[in-house]
Amino acid sequence: MKTFIPANQKGGVGKTNTAFNFTHYLAEEGKRVLGVDGDEQGNYSRVMSEYVQVGAGASQLFGDAPVVLPDVTGAITVLPADKAELRAVERAGASDAQLVSNLRMRLAELAPRFDYLVIDSAGSNSRIANALLFVSDFAVIPTKIDQDSIDVSVEVLKRVVSIRNSWNPGLVNLGILPNEYDSRQPAQVKSLKALLGRYPQHIFPAYIADRSAYREASAAKTPVWRLKSETDGRTKTSAREAAVEMRAVFRMLLDRMEAQS
Ligand SMILES: Nc1ncnc2c1ncn2[C@@H]1O[C@H](COP(=O)(O)OP(=O)(O)OP(=O)(O)O)[C@@H](O)[C@H]1O
Ligand SMILES: [Mg+2]
Numbered sequence: 001m002k003t004f005i006p007a008n009q010k011g012g013v014g015k016t017n018t019a020f021n022f023t024h025y026l027a028e029e030g031k032r033v034l035g036v037d038g039d040e041q042g043n044y045s046r047v048m049s050e051y052v053q054v055g056a057g058a059s060q061l062f063g064d065a066p067v068v069l070p071d072v073t074g075a076i077t078v079l080p081a082d083k084a085e086l087r088a089v090e091r092a093g094a095s096d097a098q099l100v101s102n103l104r105m106r107l108a109e110l111a112p113r114f115d116y117l118v119i120d121s122a123g124s125n126s127r128i129a130n131a132l133l134f135v136s137d138f139a140v141i142p143t144k145i146d147q148d149s150i151d152v153s154v155e156v157l158k159r160v161v162s163i164r165n166s167w168n169p170g171l172v173n174l175g176i177l178p179n180e181y182d183s184r185q186p187a188q189v190k191s192l193k194a195l196l197g198r199y200p201q202h203i204f205p206a207y208i209a210d211r212s213a214y215r216e217a218s219a220a221k222t223p224v225w226r227l228k229s230e231t232d233g234r235t236k237t238s239a240r241e242a243a244v245e246m247r248a249v250f251r252m253l254l255d256r257m258e259a260q261s
Contacts, residue, residue: 004140011123016218020223022250172256
């Protein structure tokens with residue numbers, strides 16, 4: 001089981017948008033996917049509500065007992081954000097090291113049943129978000145192209161590199177992924193160029209543009225390439241463009257992950 005996480009402690013940069021669309025993409029590629037919502041906000045749980053395991057919750061991954069998943073039937077299984085329990089884990093007396101150790105054990109038990117684990121985590125510097133990043137194999141850093149988001153994303157990039165160098169040598173940095181990018185805005189074009197100039201090897205070689213189709217797909221709980229017009233049931237033009245761009249990014253991500261044994 002390979003673990004993928006869109007990581008950024010900045011809020012609203014596209015972590016959930018990436019995670020939920022990618023979960024569907026992997027399933028369509030024939031992978032058995034476990035999705036985990038480690039964010040109390042529960043945005044991923046909402047968009048993935050059709051696939052949620054009733055009676056199970058992401059907080060159980062931090063507990064002492066194996067997680068029981070009674071009805072894994074389709075290609076996608078989701079451990080939703082059980083908000084009160086996640087909050088309790090966050091505030092519990094267990095050390096950060098204990099949280100990571102429990103998480104590793106719980107995931108190892110689930111690993112034979114899934115090809116990929118997709119994690120959605122909170123846009124904050126929480127213990128849970130940190131533990132989830134610690135045990136991941138592949139991190140992508142979605143960012144908006146404004147100065148505040150870029151500053152935080154570069155910090156996250158350095159954190160990923162430092163986790164790789166110390167605690168988790170298996171953590172592959174897939175790079176900073178520009179999201180909600182608007183190439184008609186000179187300030188964004190300039191900022192992206194500057195970012196590329198400074199960290200050429202750490203910027204993902206494609207971007208996700210600012211398109212209303214992403215928000216509509218999230219509202220409709222569907223991956224953007226399956227978004228249909230409410231009036232005539234046809235795929236919308238904006239969704240078609242979003243689909244092409246997002247699937248190209250996902251193809252590259254998957255190829256990179258599949259290339260690692
Ligand atoms: N490329 C995009 N174009 C347009 N809207 C987008 C795009 N990416 C994300 N959004 C929208 O922006 C909002 C924030 O995105 P998202 O929820 O994915 O961010 P997040 O990093 O998960 O935020 P949080 O830190 O709060 O969990 C959502 O309403 C989402 O639908
Ligand atoms: Mg989110």
